[in-house]
Amino acid sequence: MNAPQIIAPDLDVPDTLARILADKYEEVRERIAATPLSDMERQARNAPKPRDFVTALCHAVGEGRVGLIAEIKRASPSGGLIRDPFEPVALAEAYCAGGATCLSVLTDAPYFQGSPEHLKAARAACDLPILRKDFMVHPWQVFEARAMGADCILLIMAAITDAVAEELEDIARSLDMAVLVEVHERKELDRALGLETRLVGVNNRNLRTLKTDLATAEELVPLIPADRIPVAESGIRTPEDVRRMAAAGSRCILVGEHLMRQADVAKAANDLVHAL
Ligand SMILES: O=C(O)c1ccccc1NCC(=O)[C@H](O)[C@H](O)COP(=O)(O)O
Secondary structure, eight states: OOOOOOSOTTOOOOHHHHHHHHHHHHHHHHHHHHSOHHHHHHHHHTSOOOOOHHHHHHHHHHTTOOEEEEEEOSEETTTEEOOSSOOHHHHHHHHHHTTOSEEEEEOOHHHHOOOHHHHHHHHHHOOSOEEEESOOOSHHHHHHHHHHTOSEEEEETTTSOHHHHHHHHHHHHHTTOEEEEEESSHHHHHHHTTSSOSEEEEEOBOTTTOOBOTHHHHHHGGGSOTTSEEEEESSOOSHHHHHHHHHHTOOEEEEOHHHHTOSSHHHHHHHHHTOO
């Protein structure tokens, strides 16, 4: 793999994210040495057809429901080990029974104890469209995402340059995958709106402190143009939080840790879905 420029010189990347990206870059380098890009692209293009992530969310919101992207997340830098034992098939089934619109599955191993196997198992267990939750820095990972069955990828504007974001988005579109572009502040939102995707996530987690504050979505969601679909991410726990996000303009939410910490995951998901 050539050394691609994955961090723009003028991007001020917080320490935790910088560490994650350095490890990710190394991981991708090793993975490409084992499976060349052309092989991974072939696997991606031969994978079963993607499920329509954007339509699923539009449908939920159009019917006056919450568009819940329910996350399968074993551990995180901020939360440590969140769920143990951890059973992706049972979790996918519970989310489906609880009325989730889509799933998000962490595939990053070092920081989230995720795995492509979790995504494959979740996809086989339900019909919901699935987001591959990982740190995407190279085209190879987009092909890998499709090959493992993902229907949507995440692009974190704090982690990549505009040029890389555009390249990864183009590849995803060529594979009929959706793209959720994620922002944490105004500057990133302005850059994100240069992409084609309609799905614009506002992450309430401050990447420097790793703390969440729903005020971030309250500040940024109203700035998202009406032709896009806002998604409020992180730190959402209660029906009241869902109503706050909806009042700010986002009826689509991405929720992980709160749901993962519940004994009855289906009921907890259902409580959020019926918050409005
Ligand atoms: O969750 C973390 O600790 C974290 C740390 C550094 C970068 C990203 C991180 N989380 C990724 C996410 O965006 C969340 O998994 C997702 O939005 C769900 O958030 P939550 O409901 O608070 O688990």
